[in-house]
């Protein structure tokens with residue numbers, strides 16, 4: 001698995017050219033992309049500026065001497081590369097397994113180009129086997145949890161290793177919805193967008209045009225929409 005993740009990370013880094021502003025995703029797959037960029041910055045004198053999608057990725061980028069800027073300091077983001085938890089046949093996806101969905105969606109929204117990198121296990125017929133992360137404001141999140149229960153969304157609060165409610169980089173909590181199958185991702189996204197207390201959700205519908213997939217049998221392939 002790690003080998004497949006490394007392959008797509010290295011492949012995606014080939015899209016990065018001198019002078020670009022690059023969005024750095026979060027997670028175990030995106031970390032290989034960031035590592036390869038760091039290698040190229042050191043070995044090839046690649047000149048880029050990066051914006052990141054989480055404190056974890058910022059820390060990795062700093063260690064690798066990748067120049068970072070705040071998202072509001074850059075004119076535009078040329079390309080963002082990120083992982084995903086599930087991707088369906090239409091290239092809708094679920095993200096946020098690493099709790100970075102809010103910053104990830106903001107960075108993706110302001111990127112001219114957006115690529116996901118995954119191993120083949122992430123490609124699915126229907127979204128929903130992976131619990132859908134929803135970032136929620138702490139105030140009233142117990143009420144929101146009960147609303148999700150009544151709606152049949154099978155919510156669970158995400159906890160940290162001490163058993164406390166998970167705190168995101170933006171100071172919010174995460175409720176994971178165990179829906180098993182999401183038959184209408186657009187409809188669910190609209191409903192969540194309209195729900196008070198929801199900051200963001202992990203449905204990334206119609207956002208990505210390019211996915212780089214690695215499999216044991218077929219190697220690396222690029223799927224576009």
Ligand SMILES: O=C[C@H](O)[C@H](O)[C@H](O)COP(=O)(O)O
Pocket residue numbers: 025026027028029030082083084085094095096097098099100101104
């Ligand atoms: O919040 C985390 C992100 O959405 C990740 O990109 C996603 O969870 C995939 O992570 P991984 O590459 O570790 O499977």
